[in-house]
Structure formats: C-alpha cells, structure tokens
Amino acid sequence: MITSDNTVVGFIGLGVMGKSMAGHILKSGYPLVVYTRTKDKAEELLEKGAEWADSPKEVAKKANIIITIVGYPSDVEEVYLGEKGIIHHAREGSYLIDMTTSTPTLAVKIYNEAKKKGLKALDAPVSGGDIGARDGKLSIMVGGEYEDFLAVEPILSLLGTNIVYQGSAGSGQHTKMCNQIAIASNMIGVCEAMAYAEKAGLNPKNVLKSIASGAAGSWSLSNLAPRMIEGDFEPGFYIKHFIKDMNIALEEAEKIGLEAPGLSLAKSLYSRLAEKGEENSGTQALYKYYNGEETV
Known part of the structure; x- marks a missing residue:
C-alpha cells in the first residue's frame, strides 16, 4: 500500500x-x-x-x-x-x-x-x-x-x-484524444455564440446566465466564455499545445479510418491564430477570430 x-x-x-x-x-x-x-x-x-x-x-x-x-x-x-x-x-x-x-x-x-x-x-x-x-x-x-x-x-x-x-x-491517450476532439468543435461553438450575443446587442454575461446551465452547457462555456468576455486570454491551456493535441488526434483518426471535419476546421483556425503570434495565448483566444481583435 x-x-x-x-x-x-x-x-x-x-x-x-x-x-x-x-x-x-x-x-x-x-x-x-x-x-x-x-x-x-x-x-x-x-x-x-x-x-x-x-x-x-x-x-x-x-x-x-x-x-x-x-x-x-x-x-x-x-x-x-x-x-x-x-x-x-x-x-x-x-x-x-x-x-x-x-x-x-x-x-x-x-x-x-x-x-x-x-x-x-x-x-x-x-x-x-x-x-x-x-x-x-x-x-x-x-x-x-x-x-x-x-x-x-x-x-x-x-x-x-x-x-x-x-x-x-495507450488507452488513456486515446481517451484524451476523444476529449480534445469534443473540445475542438465545442470551442468554435462557444466563440461563435459569444460573438453572436455581442453583435446582436445583448449583454454576453446575461446570455451566459441563460445558456450555460441548459442544453448548450459545457465546461468551456462555463469557464472560458467569461474570460473571453473580460478580454482575458492568458493561458489555462496554450494554443500551441492544443494544436499539438489536434495534430495527434488527426493522425490517430486517419489510422483508424475516421473522417473528422470538425476537428480539421478547429485545427485550421487555431493554426492561423498561431501564425499571427497567438501560440502562447489560452485556447479562449479563438474568440479574437470573431470579434475583430485579430485578423486571421
């Protein structure tokens, strides 16, 4: 023991x-x-x-x-x-x-x-x-x-x-790939939702109160959307490491014959952010793609 x-x-x-x-x-x-x-x-x-x-x-x-x-x-x-x-x-x-x-x-x-x-x-x-x-x-x-x-x-x-x-x-790593695949597409949805709220003239914080505990709820929505709203893009998890994870997941998906278009899209957006100097920002910095802070 x-x-x-x-x-x-x-x-x-x-x-x-x-x-x-x-x-x-x-x-x-x-x-x-x-x-x-x-x-x-x-x-x-x-x-x-x-x-x-x-x-x-x-x-x-x-x-x-x-x-x-x-x-x-x-x-x-x-x-x-x-x-x-x-x-x-x-x-x-x-x-x-x-x-x-x-x-x-x-x-x-x-x-x-x-x-x-x-x-x-x-x-x-x-x-x-x-x-x-x-x-x-x-x-x-x-x-x-x-x-x-x-x-x-x-x-x-x-x-x-x-x-x-x-x-x-290897099963732990395969499971983590499932986790990262789910997060990748979810982050696109979270960022788009917050950008939509802002452009529609809503108060994003109030929008979160309504949707975070409903069917749209997710860890990223509850924990990272508030950071996006406050303009806090410090890393809880680096973009450069998320890109690494997505590359692994795409390689493993190819090996098992799985097409992953959502993952591919997310990886392409994050890669463009990294090219613009955001590789050391947190993953919530994808929000910059939608709110005009970063031209990618």
Missing part, C-alpha cells in the same frame, strides 16, 4: 498545470522531488519543502513514483527513453505516470520498455486546465495494467475527482 511513509514522489514539469498538481502532492505530506527545465518555476515548491533534482535521471534515482507532465511527445520520449531518462535509471518496481497529452503509440512503447526493466508504466493524461489543476479536480484517464492503476490511485486522487481506468497501455 502506497503511503507517505514508504513513497517518494518525483514530479517532472512545472508548467501551468504541473506546478499546482505537484503542490497538492506536497501539501498531502508526500516527500516530493521536482525537476523542470527552468528552475525558477520550482522556487515556490522548494520553499515549501520540495527537493530539487538536476535532471530526470536524478528524479528517477530518488523517487519510486514518478509523474511527468511536459510539453510534446518528443519531450516525453526524451524524459523517459533518453540516455539520461527515467527508464534507464529508475529503481525496479517504481511507478511511472505520464500525464502529458501524448501519442498512444509512444505510451505503448514506454510501457513495453518499462516492463523490461521491472517498472510499471501508466499513461494518465488529464483534462480540466489550470482551474482543475489548481482545485485538484482534474479528470484523469488512465491506461496500463489495472493493478498498477489501483496501486497509484491514492496519488491520483490528490489531483483529480474524476479518475477512470480506460484499459491497456
């Missing part, structure tokens, strides 16, 4: 979501070792008692549960499979939990390589953005061995409230 007495958690990646997630683990009493490319991002956690590691290799040597949430599949591959990566240096029996949105194919590869070393790997991408991470209310979708999922569920429960085992290795 995993407890704070027999567990050291390693956490790699302290971005918009990772920093809050790591904070929940530390607050719960687990010894925490952290690494991120920019050490300044770790200062707050270090002040609260986290231990710094100089590389993923050092995290792997010190921790027996290692969580990663980094940027791109290439980053995941380097962190896990590189010469100084986790798999080459982790202690036998350690649990490896990748919470990055990455490719199902890479998740299976990591699982297989980890198994050869006596390690237990899970792919566990998340949904809920900065708000879900801050509040410990993420949705977590998990692929890997069921008994490994059960073993680390106490840790995952510190980070999310909707934690679902989806199946064998």
Whole structure:
C-alpha cells in the first residue's frame, strides 16, 4: 500500500498545470522531488519543502513514483527513453505516470520498455486546465495494467475527482484524444455564440446566465466564455499545445479510418491564430477570430 511513509514522489514539469498538481502532492505530506527545465518555476515548491533534482535521471534515482507532465511527445520520449531518462535509471518496481497529452503509440512503447526493466508504466493524461489543476479536480484517464492503476490511485486522487481506468497501455491517450476532439468543435461553438450575443446587442454575461446551465452547457462555456468576455486570454491551456493535441488526434483518426471535419476546421483556425503570434495565448483566444481583435 502506497503511503507517505514508504513513497517518494518525483514530479517532472512545472508548467501551468504541473506546478499546482505537484503542490497538492506536497501539501498531502508526500516527500516530493521536482525537476523542470527552468528552475525558477520550482522556487515556490522548494520553499515549501520540495527537493530539487538536476535532471530526470536524478528524479528517477530518488523517487519510486514518478509523474511527468511536459510539453510534446518528443519531450516525453526524451524524459523517459533518453540516455539520461527515467527508464534507464529508475529503481525496479517504481511507478511511472505520464500525464502529458501524448501519442498512444509512444505510451505503448514506454510501457513495453518499462516492463523490461521491472517498472510499471501508466499513461494518465488529464483534462480540466489550470482551474482543475489548481482545485485538484482534474479528470484523469488512465491506461496500463489495472493493478498498477489501483496501486497509484491514492496519488491520483490528490489531483483529480474524476479518475477512470480506460484499459491497456495507450488507452488513456486515446481517451484524451476523444476529449480534445469534443473540445475542438465545442470551442468554435462557444466563440461563435459569444460573438453572436455581442453583435446582436445583448449583454454576453446575461446570455451566459441563460445558456450555460441548459442544453448548450459545457465546461468551456462555463469557464472560458467569461474570460473571453473580460478580454482575458492568458493561458489555462496554450494554443500551441492544443494544436499539438489536434495534430495527434488527426493522425490517430486517419489510422483508424475516421473522417473528422470538425476537428480539421478547429485545427485550421487555431493554426492561423498561431501564425499571427497567438501560440502562447489560452485556447479562449479563438474568440479574437470573431470579434475583430485579430485578423486571421
């Protein structure tokens, strides 16, 4: 049984979501070792008692549960499979939990390589953005061995409230693609609805009061539309990372013979925003396409 007495958690990646997630683990009493490319991002956690590691290799040597949430599949591959990566240096029996949105194919590869070393790997991408991470209310979708999922569920429960085992290795990532496909088209609808409200001379805040809890309701409508109205385009989730996710989803859809026109449209709109310098804005910045702030 995993407890704070027999567990050291390693956490790699302290971005918009990772920093809050790591904070929940530390607050719960687990010894925490952290690494991120920019050490300044770790200062707050270090002040609260986290231990710094100089590389993923050092995290792997010190921790027996290692969580990663980094940027791109290439980053995941380097962190896990590189010469100084986790798999080459982790202690036998350690649990490896990748919470990055990455490719199902890479998740299976990591699982297989980890198994050869006596390690237990899970792919566990998340949904809920900065708000879900801050509040410990993420949705977590998990692929890997069921008994490994059960073993680390106490840790995952510190980070999310909707934690679902989806199946064998790669299943968590496939589920996250379903999530991103649903969000992609929904974001177009949310932005168009708010733009319509404004151009029709309505008060967008009052419109939200009527439609957010009805049949049109969605997480994006409730959490991101208010930011659009206030002109707040700071990232809860970066456009550049959403484009990465949509590219993965389109590639996977092609592999399984699924046409995804809604996803393709969303990806094209976000790509045009990125070309105009919005890649580091939050996904709600798609609203600029409709309200005339950004000519795309």
